[in-house]
Amino acid sequence: MLPMNDARKTVFLRSPIHDDAVAFLKADARLDVVTWDNARMDNWREEADAVILRGMDLPGEDIRAAKRLKVIGRHGAGVDSVDVAAARERGIVVLNTPFENSQSVAELSVTLMLSAARRVVYADHLVRNDGWAEGRKGKGCRELFRNRVGFVGYGRIARMTADILRNAFEMEVVAYDPKIPAEFWQERDDVVRADTLGDLFAACDFVSINLPRTPETTGLISEAVLGQAKPGLILVNTSRGGIVDEVALATALETGQIGAAGMDVFEQEPPAPTHPLLSLPTFIATPHYGGATEESLRRVACSIARETAQALFGTATESYRVA
Known part of the structure; x- marks a missing residue:
């Protein structure tokens, strides 16, 4: 587990996710939430303690360049779009949602x-x-x-x-x-x-x-x-x-x-x-939308939001951890 730390953490939502998940994160006073449409997004490598991704790659060079990154949350079950080995090298927690879709x-x-x-x-x-x-x-x-x-x-x-x-x-x-x-x-x-x-x-x-x-x-x-x-x-x-x-x-x-x-x-x-x-x-x-139902998208987004927040403060659920 990550060490306990009550300092405010910055979470970058690099892809759009369900509104309920965004609201959940923004309601947590411990978190500074930067959404995909915010001009700060270009600075995620300098500012992010955590990132949440949906439908995009996170290569090793980006992971190694992220100065404060501690948690990567993958919206969905597959993690082939994330360089998990590079994350492990840096001790970064990688999460997915293996059940919800x-x-x-x-x-x-x-x-x-x-x-x-x-x-x-x-x-x-x-x-x-x-x-x-x-x-x-x-x-x-x-x-x-x-x-x-x-x-x-x-x-x-x-x-x-x-x-x-x-x-x-x-x-x-x-x-x-x-x-x-x-x-x-x-x-x-x-x-x-x-x-x-x-x-x-x-x-x-x-x-x-x-x-x-x-x-x-x-x-x-x-x-x-x-x-x-x-x-x-x-x-x-x-x-x-x-x-x-x-x-x-x-x-x-x-x-x-x-x-x-x-x-x-x-x-x-x-x-x-x-x-x-x-x-x-x-x-x-069909356009890779197997998990893209209204019900599933809400479940996945809310779960990865919850698990990412918990991982930042040392309490992630083990069954959601890939690394």
Whole structure:
């Protein structure tokens, strides 16, 4: 924990966050709060005891240049945009919100599965472009009911998504996650463990990607893995871009090896208008907004505001600490 210190601290909100979280911070007499639209923002490296970030990078050079920085609060679960190693070098606390947006992301995963299976975006296009009769044929449409869904990574969000699919559609759940100990699988009768990625892709009708992006997971869903997929498999990714080889996925969609796909994340965001996936009628894209519901944005912002304030005065919750 940080040492106790009752001196007034300066918190820079480098990105817009929910009004309730801003009000919470400003109500704390121990804090001087500088918002994203304040002219002082240019001086954050000199003045900030803490920064709160949403949707922006914090590279190592900025962390090393910040003279007073003690706490970095990341609005959201992923911390790949923050140089955590540089923060550790300086003894700076890094916080995230690993719990608050899980429901929203799980709901989007299910939404993308349903939309891809029923080709909702393409059907909408047909209705708007004199294609009503063609749309009514339901060509390529699939059901989720009693089909098999696989998860690459079986953490909190994956398990929430699995619960929805199991209860609503009686889906059989398979998961691949070599980091989960053997005892977990032995104690569960509601999920089947896949020994390899190839086994999972070959056995499932739907696959959801639920992994952080790391050097080990970058490019994990490769051309070779996609080539092992059960023909017509529907793929969804709401975790991080770069885990799926996007060029290989475009090819697999064009050949029909992958029946449809929905992705909330891309290797480069936003993707270029000429991205090969964006021209395919069997592909659905959303703008990395899995956690961006009204309810989730308030929960995340209020939690990171609370935890950042507490960390500055030595009482951060351990489960929110990354470093």
